[in-house]
């Protein structure tokens with residue numbers, strides 16, 4: 001079983017290059033299904049969620065060819081309206097985009113309900129609503145999204161009464177194949193929504209207003225192939241920004257869109273961290289003291305829920321009490337128990353975590369309970385003198401491209417180790433990193 005071993009307590013410094021955004025990549029890969037040409041997608045992060053998306057596409061007949069580590073060619077011309085294997089679909093959340101893409105292309109789809117990180121209930125009613133507005137009949141009984149639109153999808157007026165990244169992207173992908181005008185009101189505005197719209201536009205779709213509160217799609221146009229590069233991952237960048245602050249170091253975080261990082265940058269500045277913006281980079285330098293702060297997660301451009309556990313590590317280290325209110329996922333607090341194992345003083349009540357601050361973490365054996373919680377364990381371990389071992393790291397590898405090498409390159413004592421099942425504490429302490 002592979003684990004990450006970290007001997008922490010050292011200030012990180014140097015330059016780190018940010019990979020393509022996971023949540024844009026997984027959507028663009030499935031969006032390629034509605035194009036009837038060859039799509040070359042560049043700047044893909046090398047992560048297991050992307051590998052799973054590509055495997056799902058292959059399973060329904062797409063031709064998928066890796067051109068390099070980060071570049072793939074997808075030809076969905078010969079794709080068929082067949083079911084993808086359930087064990088693949090259930091591995092990831094993003095497989096729900098296959099529903100929008102197949103429904104748009106074939107007027108029917110049957111795809112298993114998606115998996116993904118466990119944050120409690122993860123409903124798909126808004127996705128279903130969008131498909132129904134576009135003229136589909138949707139049946140969810142039997143653990144599948146089973147949808148059918150007699151004569152194909154038709155443009156419609158879709159109003160979302162709450163913001164959903166996934167439902168917005170699914171509505172866009174389906175609507176580019178629907179005949180006529182679709183208007184999406186109150187869509188999510190995350191940078192990856194704009195990225196998917198830009199990709200589809202590069203294939204010939206007519207989409208206006210992505211990233212604003214009204215998106216208009218003039219659907220039914222034939223879509224061709226294109227070459228497209230995925231935007232940088234603001235959550236990976238944010239994780240390294242917190243690493244610089246948590247280890248009292250300084251990192252030049254390269255290949256980012258600083259505007260996308262604003263919600264994170266402004267919170268770090270409030271805590272006394274220096275964040276300098278360049279054209280495609282940010283330089284993050286720890287300040288003399290780390291002030292407490294209160295954080296509330298919100299849809300973009302609010303503070304991202306996918307930075308919640310990482311920010312929690314910083315709030316533990318701040319020199320006074322802070323709190324963090326989670327408004328997106330009701331069960332995002334599973335990292336708390338793991339940080340408590342490292343000595344953090346955190347209390348959770350009614351979707352808010354209260355941090356005592358001034359924590360001196362103690363090294364421990366902890367688990368990555370989900371993707372971002374796993375990233376938080378890495379950050380806490382980097383800030384902690386002594387050896388921390390992180391288990392269940394495949395959850396981290398779902399979304400972070402080569403996190404171990406990237407941290408090593410900026411001075412971290414971090415290594416991935418294949419432990420025998422019977423590994424003991426003595427075994428942990430004897431590993432050389």
Ligand code: EPU
Nearest residue numbers: 023093094122123124125126127164165166167306328371
């Ligand atoms: N919601 C509904 N009904 C729906 C869909 C969502 O009530 O039909 C609710 C959810 O329960 C949640 C809120 O709306 O309270 C937002 O959910 P959203 O649909 O925006 O989330 P998602 O599309 O399932 C994506 C990311 C998540 C990220 C969220 C929020 C992907 C593949 N996943 O999930 O990313 O947390 O948006 O920004 O894009 C991660 O990368 O670690 C991750 C979990």
